[in-house]
Amino acid sequence: MGARIGVLGGGQLGRMLALAGYPLGLEFRFLDPAAEASAGQVAELWVGDYEDGPLLERFGEGLDRVTLEFENVPLTALERLASRLPVYPPSRALAVAQDRLSEKAFFQRLGIPTPLFYPVERYADLLEGLERIGCPALLKTRRLGYDGKGQFLLREPAQAQEAWARLGGVPLILEAFVPFKRELSILGVRSARGEVAFYPLVENQHRGGILRKSLAPAPGAGALQPQAEALARRIMEALGYVGLLAVELFEVEGGLWANEMAPRVHNSGHWTIEGAETSQFENHLRAVLGWPLGSTAPRGHTAMLNLVGLRPDFSRVLGVPGAHLHWYGKVVRPGRKVGHITLRSDSPATLAERLEWLESLLAAVVPPTE
Structure with missing residues (x-):
């Protein structure tokens, strides 16, 4: 019997991980809040909350490694599992990737160029950011956005109120629109x-x-x-x-x-x-x-x-x-x-x-x- 891999998240990425692992003699166990998660069609699927401590304890039993196919898993879930067995990638990678502001600041500390950005907590921050960055600019939620969700493209400063009404209330980041090739x-x-x-x-x-x-x-x-x-x-x-x-x-x-x-x-x-x-x-x-x-x-x-x-x-x-x-x-x-x-x-x-x-x-x- 090969190694048994636990995976947090049970979407199509997890499904394809399992399909790639079976020829290597690996076994898989997935955890996902959705009973219809597609990885459940090809592997053992546990349905539950990532923050359910007792469930995580049972989930980790008998596993050799834990990985993930979804980066918005609570860090506490990774840390709880990491206290018992190897978990990759490390939780500090998720801590950076889960927050767009932390991510951009991390890139800059490493000398990696990024678009201009400005943290937005209040409407006044948005106005100040637009003065510094200009338009067009993208207002984004700092967390949980994917596939274009949690974003608003400001083509002119007059759209500030509309953007704030759409996304305000959570930590945001304003990013300069990049005229990329x-x-x-x-x-x-x-x-x-x-x-x-x-x-x-x-x-x-x-x-x-x-x-x-x-x-x-x-x-x-x-x-x-x-x-x-x-x-x-x-x-x-x-x-x-x-x-x-x-x-x-x-x-x-x-x-x-x-x-x-x-x-x-x-x-x-x-x-x-x-x-x-x-x-x-x-x-x-x-x-x-x-x-x-x-x-x-x-x-x-x-x-x-x-x-x-x-x-x-x-x-x-x-x-x-x-x-x-x-x-x-x-x-x-x-x-x-x-x-x-x-x-x-x-x-x-x-x-x-x-x-x-x-x-x-x-x-x-x-x-x-x-």
């Missing part, structure tokens, strides 16, 4: 033995705050790879990090700026399942177990398309050469990630041609209404 991400993995590996930079395209498409390796980004690896390595070493870390980046004139980090396997790394020698999911598991890391070399050129609020005709998707479908077993709802498709080719031109074909197929799907 494109959005990129670097995926790094660091093992419990200190071994480090990096995947090629990924180009990401968002719509409505949700990742829609990733291209890997990012076209024409080879010269930026050393800079991206250096900043990700700095973050991992400062945190004593173990596991897969994703750092979302802006490409700007003169280099890279950090936007945010995710201390877990990441949507922009889904392409690695078919598109790299070792997937991000397998390498995360290798890292937390202290096993040698697998090769992160790409297998040609890969695109990843998120299926957001729509279910395509599976047979038509699979009729596209090089296409691989991943369905998460979730109820289809508007704005919800329910699956993804990876498309791989040895030729960039062929990939682009087939990607256009696949995107036109998806564009014709009628999404469900609420």
Whole structure:
């Protein structure tokens, strides 16, 4: 019998962790507040509150490691489990990533450039921040926002009252809008033995705050790879990090700026399942177990398309050469990630041609209404 891994969070990322771990002889136990969490379709699922102390005690029994697939787990839950068994990534990585202000300040302490930002606790802070930063600017909740939630784009100062009415009442951060060339991400993995590996930079395209498409390796980004690896390595070493870390980046004139980090396997790394020698999911598991890391070399050129609020005709998707479908077993709802498709080719031109074909197929799907 192999090692038994406990995972906090039972969404699609956890589901894919389990699917990557079974060939390695691993067993899994998930904890999630939702009884319908998709990881429960492939592994043992415990349903309960992350802050239920007695439940956490029982959850940890018989486990060899604990990891997570969702970064908004209460730090107290990780610390309680870490007092009994190894928990990766460490709680201090979550403490930084869970608060956008702490995260930006952490990046700056490491000498990593970021957009201008200003903490907002009161309406007066918002007005002062707009004077310092200018417009356009993004007002964001410091905690819990994801996939474009908890954000307001101010195109002019006159929108301050509307933005405050929408988001005020919780700690906020005002960030300058960055005139970036494109959005990129670097995926790094660091093992419990200190071994480090990096995947090629990924180009990401968002719509409505949700990742829609990733291209890997990012076209024409080879010269930026050393800079991206250096900043990700700095973050991992400062945190004593173990596991897969994703750092979302802006490409700007003169280099890279950090936007945010995710201390877990990441949507922009889904392409690695078919598109790299070792997937991000397998390498995360290798890292937390202290096993040698697998090769992160790409297998040609890969695109990843998120299926957001729509279910395509599976047979038509699979009729596209090089296409691989991943369905998460979730109820289809508007704005919800329910699956993804990876498309791989040895030729960039062929990939682009087939990607256009696949995107036109998806564009014709009628999404469900609420």
